[in-house]
Amino acid sequence: MDLRFTADQRDFRDEVRTWLAENIPAEPLPPMDTPEGFEAHRGWERILFDAGWSVVNWPEAYGGREVGLVEWLLFEEEYYRSGAPGRVNTNGITLLGPTLFAYGTPEQHERFMRPMAAGDEIWAQGWSEPDSGSDLASISTRAIRDGDDFVLNGQKTWCSRGAWADWMFCIVRTDPDSERHRGLSYLLVPADSPGLERRPVGRLDGEPAFAELFFSDCRVPAVNLLGEEGQGWSVAMATTSSERGLNLRAPGRFLAAAGRLADLYRRASAEHDVDPGVLDQVVRAWMAADAYRWQTYATASRLQAGGELGASASMMKVFWSELDVELHATALRLLGSHGELVADAPEAVDAGSWMSGYLFALSGPIYAGTNEIQRNIIAERVLGLPRK
Amino acid sequence: MQFSFTDDQVMFAETVRDILANECPPSAVRASWEDPDGRVPGLWETLAATGVLGVAAPEAHGGLDMSTLDLVLPLEEFGYAACPEPVAEHAAVAIPLLSGHAAGPVADEWLGRAAEGTALLTAGSPTDAFVLAAERADLALLCADDEVHAVPAGSYTAVAQASVDHARRLARVDWTRGPDTLLSDDPAVVREVLDRGALAAAAQAVGVGRRLLDLTVAYVAEREQFGRPVGVNQAVKHHCSNVAIALEFAGPSVHKAAWSCAQGEGPEGGDPSLDVSTAKVLASDAVDLACRAALQCHGAIGYTIEHDLQLWLKRGWALSASWGDAAFHRRRVGEALAAG
Ligand SMILES: Cc1cc2nc3c(=O)[nH]c(=O)nc-3n(C[C@H](O)[C@H](O)[C@H](O)COP(=O)(O)OP(=O)(O)OC[C@H]3O[C@@H](n4cnc5c(N)ncnc54)[C@H](O)[C@@H]3O)c2cc1C
Numbered sequence: 001m002d003l004r005f006t007a008d009q010r011d012f013r014d015e016v017r018t019w020l021a022e023n024i025p026a027e028p029l030p031p032m033d034t035p036e037g038f039e040a041h042r043g044w045e046r047i048l049f050d051a052g053w054s055v056v057n058w059p060e061a062y063g064g065r066e067v068g069l070v071e072w073l074l075f076e077e078e079y080y081r082s083g084a085p086g087r088v089n090t091n092g093i094t095l096l097g098p099t100l101f102a103y104g105t106p107e108q109h110e111r112f113m114r115p116m117a118a119g120d121e122i123w124a125q126g127w128s129e130p131d132s133g134s135d136l137a138s139i140s141t142r143a144i145r146d147g148d149d150f151v152l153n154g155q156k157t158w159c160s161r162g163a164w165a166d167w168m169f170c171i172v173r174t175d176p177d178s179e180r181h182r183g184l185s186y187l188l189v190p191a192d193s194p195g196l197e198r199r200p201v202g203r204l205d206g207e208p209a210f211a212e213l214f215f216s217d218c219r220v221p222a223v224n225l226l227g228e229e230g231q232g233w234s235v236a237m238a239t240t241s242s243e244r245g246l247n248l249r250a251p252g253r254f255l256a257a258a259g260r261l262a263d264l265y266r267r268a269s270a271e272h273d274v275d276p277g278v279l280d281q282v283v284r285a286w287m288a289a290d291a292y293r294w295q296t297y298a299t300a301s302r303l304q305a306g307g308e309l310g311a312s313a314s315m316m317k318v319f320w321s322e323l324d325v326e327l328h329a330t331a332l333r334l335l336g337s338h339g340e341l342v343a344d345a346p347e348a349v350d351a352g353s354w355m356s357g358y359l360f361a362l363s364g365p366i367y368a369g370t371n372e373i374q375r376n377i378i379a380e381r382v383l384g385l386p387r388k
Numbered sequence: 389m390q391f392s393f394t395d396d397q398v399m400f401a402e403t404v405r406d407i408l409a410n411e412c413p414p415s416a417v418r419a420s421w422e423d424p425d426g427r428v429p430g431l432w433e434t435l436a437a438t439g440v441l442g443v444a445a446p447e448a449h450g451g452l453d454m455s456t457l458d459l460v461l462p463l464e465e466f467g468y469a470a471c472p473e474p475v476a477e478h479a480a481v482a483i484p485l486l487s488g489h490a491a492g493p494v495a496d497e498w499l500g501r502a503a504e505g506t507a508l509l510t511a512g513s514p515t516d517a518f519v520l521a522a523e524r525a526d527l528a529l530l531c532a533d534d535e536v537h538a539v540p541a542g543s544y545t546a547v548a549q550a551s552v553d554h555a556r557r558l559a560r561v562d563w564t565r566g567p568d569t570l571l572s573d574d575p576a577v578v579r580e581v582l583d584r585g586a587l588a589a590a591a592q593a594v595g596v597g598r599r600l601l602d603l604t605v606a607y608v609a610e611r612e613q614f615g616r617p618v619g620v621n622q623a624v625k626h627h628c629s630n631v632a633i634a635l636e637f638a639g640p641s642v643h644k645a646a647w648s649c650a651q652g653e654g655p656e657g658g659d660p661s662l663d664v665s666t667a668k669v670l671a672s673d674a675v676d677l678a679c680r681a682a683l684q685c686h687g688a689i690g691y692t693i694e695h696d697l698q699l700w701l702k703r704g705w706a707l708s709a710s711w712g713d714a715a716f717h718r719r720r721v722g723e724a725l726a727a728g
Contacts, residue, residue: 001457002390003647003655009389070389262725269726279726283718286725287666291637294391298640301391315636318629372622378632379625383605386617 003297005074012067013074019051020082028351029085033209038122038164041088045119055093055117062113069300076252081259091160092116092123096169099239103186103227112188124165126156126189126213127236133158134373136171137180137233141215143172143187145229148222150174150187152195152215158367162211163200166191169239171232184232188224195219205359240313240369249320249364251293254327257357258289261331264350268334281330288323292316311381314374321364321371328358391640393461400440401461407434408469414696420472421554425524432473432505441475442503444484449499451487455650456480456584460591460643467595467707470699472555474510474521476588478502482509482529484584486538489572494538498527513585514578515712518558522546529571529581530563536577537569553702583664586711587649590642590664590671593707594635597671597678600700601631604682611687618685627681634674642667662724665717672708672717679704 005013029044030037048054049063057072058064067075087093093116100112115121132139141154152172162168168189175183189196195218200208227235265282268274295316303309331354332339343352365371379385416428423429435441443459445451452458459480466475483502486495486509501507511529512519522528523546528539546559563569571577605628608619618624645667648660679701683690690697708714 001393001643001647003644005389005655262728266726266728279722280715280718283669283722283725287641287669287718287721288637290666291641291670294640294644295637297389298391298643301389305392312636315633318633319637372626375626375629376622378629379619383601383628383632384609385605385619385625385628386609388616388620 005070009070009074012071013078016053016075016078017082019053020078020084023047023051024082024084031207032086032088033161033203033207035164038088038161041085042119042122044085045087045089045122049118054119055097058097058113058117062109063117069304070297073250073252073296073300076250077255078252080252080256083256088161089116089119089122091125091169092121092167095125095239096123099169099186099235100226102238103235107223108226121166122161122164124159124162124168124191124211126159126162126168126170128158129155130157134370136236137184139171139173139184141170141172142176143174143185143220144176145174145222146219149219150185150222150225152187152189152218152220154215156213156215157201157210159211159213160209160367162213163198163208168213169226171236174229174232178230181233183230184236185229186226186232186235187220188226189218189220190224193218193220203359204362205356249317251289251296251320254289254320254323255293257324257327258286260350261285261327261334264331264334264354274334278330278333281326281333285323285327285330288319288326292320292323295319311377314369314377315382317368318365318371318374318378321361321368324361324364325358328354328361332358391643393457393643397458397461400438400458401465403438404435404440404462405465405468407431407438408465408471412469412471414470414699417470417472417555417699418696426472426521426555426557428472431471435473435475436505441479441505442483443479444487445499445503446487449487449495449503451483451499451503456484456587456646457643457650460587460646463588463591464595464598464642467592467597467703468599470555470596470599470703474508474525476592477510477520477585478508480588481511481581481584482527485511485529485536485571485577485581488580489536489577490538494571498538501526511581511585512561513711514582515716516710517560518549519546519561521557522559522561523548523557528561528563530561531578531581532565534575534578535565535573536571536581537563537565538571539563539569543569551702551706553699553706555699555703556706579661582712583649583661586668586717587642587645587664589707589711590638590645590668593671593675593704594638594642596700596704596707597631597635597638597675600675600678600682600697600704601628601635603697603700604628604631604685608685624685627685631674631678631681634670634677638667638670638674641670659724662721665712665720668712668717669714669721672714675704675708676714679708 029040032041055064056067056075060066129139143150143152170187170189171184172187174185195216197214199212201210203209335349338349341348380387411431412428420426420428439452440462442451443454447453502509507526509527510521510525514531526541530537530539544561544563546561549558551558608624609617611618645663648654648663654663686697689695
């Protein structure tokens with residue numbers, strides 16, 4: 001065991017830090033989930049890509065640097081510490097990306113990876129339906145083969161950034177007589193497909209960050225199938241492991257937030273008396289972020305030695321999502337009356353970012369499989385408790 | 389960055405685990421409750437033969453000259469078995485403290501015998517009122533203000549204080565400070581006593597938590613109500629999952645603290661005491677949760693003195709509270725965070 005970063009890893013980290021310090025936009029970008037904010041964030045993805053920072057752990061052929069897991073974790077730590085803009089193509093790069101590498105054909109790799117890395121094609125996840133949330137296997141959007149195309153009919157919902165994304169990765173039912181997990185396929189759908197209509201839906205913060213997708217006789221070329229027809233469920237499960245575990249939410253995000261929380265505490269206690277109970281909560285949040293960090297490095301070592309993430313990704317998902325809620329709730333307590341102020345308020349602290357962070361954190365226990373579902377998975381697949 | 393144990397470290401822990409499974413089953417823990425000294429006959433000698441008691445003693449004194457990092461996995465096993473012998477205080481606190489700070493004659497007098505197990509050492513936490521195994525120990529490390537003393541048995545009196553966990557033989561220790569027993573008057577050494585003890589308690593607490601979870605998972609998969617195992621019910625499952633999550637994150641935190649203590653500084657140059665405090669908080673909180681969940685999922689059978697669950701419940705409560713409870717260690721980190 002050696003918990004120090006190697007000289008190469010430290011050099012890499014310094015390089016990331018320096019580049020970010022020199023290149024982060026001076027003015028914050030407009031909110032990501034608005035039309036102009038979306039395009040501004042796309043522009044930032046291009047800057048990252050041109051400098052080789054958008055997908056550091058990907059092969060060089062697609063714009064990456066082929067760094068290892070530890071370097072990627074370090075990159076994330078630096079990225080969030082620097083306060084750089086949010087990543088508008090996270091769903092593509094961290095959810096679809098690994099699935100495409102694992103299941104895509106060489107032609108699909110050539111076609112999709114580079115534009116994804118460059119922000120030229122921004123991806124949204126089209127899985128949930130009005131009647132199928134936690135019970136994903138019950139989805140009913142159909143895709144019936146017709147010549148070289150699939151013809152889609154049905155509705156998707158809660159599609160994050162789906163209103164402006166260029167492509168959707170969808171799970172659809174290709175065998176109309178099938179039930180549950182069988183007969184599903186994983187299909188890559190261009191946003192401009194005729195017969196696809198998109199309607200933005202306001203999220204809790206009011207931004208039109210969700211979209212509903214309506215498919216009516218929407219034709220999608222069959223070459224856009226990812227994996228085999230009918231194998232959509234197993235392909236999708238590869239994505240969920242990325243989504244729950246370290247790919248989507250590396251510890252860097254929470255470490256940075258915990259650091260900012262400690263700073264907020266120091267500012268608040270310099271101004272007025274802070275209840276010792278609140279410091280206790282600050283410490284809890286800080287320790288949870290630290291524990292997540294080291295559990296992740298331990299996991300990285302396990303993976304590098306040939307281990308698998310598997311269902312333990314569910315433990316990570318519950319842990320990061322709940323720590324994020326507690327962390328932001330603590331910040332709001334520290335802020336007192338200022339906690340409820342949003343960006344526009346003249347006296348808003350840190351531009352209202354703690355409230356917007358809180359609103360976002362609250363969705364963590366819901367998306368990527370609710371925490372109730374994760375706890376079922378942990379009990380059944382990690383601990384081996386009986387299903388029935 | 390390489391966050392995993394060596395094969396040797398893992399094998400050493402497995403050896404300890406096997407010994408404890410054979411020589412320290414629940415029946416032996418139970419029998420220790422009735423033993424005048426709270427002992428498991430023969431166990432100490434077997435452990436001495438593996439070298440685990442003297443892991444941290446210098447080779448010159450018959451030890452293995454290894455570090456906290458080599459002890460942390462075995463310590464988890466002592467918790468997993470609810471081992472009544474005070475291995476942590478002896479091997480993980482007193483021996484390294486004497487090795488690091490005792491003057492030649494004191495080290496010569498004690499370390500060899502401690503490493504081979506013929507002398508029993510114990511240590512009192514600056515946070516706690518009572519000292520484990522003080523009545524039968526040959527030498528106790530005791531803290532007073534900024535001083536640490538190594539006090540031989542004849543120089544203190546011990547008044548037994550019965551613990552809810554009868555395997556833990558606690559005592560109020562009375563002694564008088566004097567130049568003969570002074571080990572160090574450096575407050576950093578008092579902190580070292582606390583850090584080593586808290587880390588050892590944290591590692592054992594993780595082991596206790598794992599055993600509680602294993603016992604509970606096995607029980608709820610077997611116990612039937614309404615014609616099916618109680619473990620199919622989601623409320624029961626979620627209790628178990630919560631414990632699994634808490635332990636999953638406490639483990640690496642404890643291992644990281646062990647590494648930092650062995651190095652004398654954190655991975656990025658931080659204060660190892662803060663790593664220890666974080667580990668103790670995670671471990672104490674995890675074992676507290678494990679105790680609550682395990683008892684609840686067992687129902688009334690877990691509330692009996694006949695069922696073995698109680699051996700780990702009581703050990704869990706004691707380890708969670710001793711060597712600084714979660715609130716104490718959060719405060720220690722809080723002061724550092726507040727200072728910036
Ligand atoms: C911010 C945000 C972004 C999202 N982005 C996307 C996206 O980009 N693409 C996409 O496809 N989806 C997205 N989702 C949808 C998300 O995947 C679903 O919300 C989630 O799967 C839960 O489904 P549901 O909302 O229908 O809740 P339901 O499944 O209706 O659940 C309601 C409640 O019942 C509980 N429950 C349900 N079943 C069980 C069970 N078996 N055991 C115990 N409890 C149960 C749930 O835990 C929850 O508390 C997003 C959601 C949010 C909040």
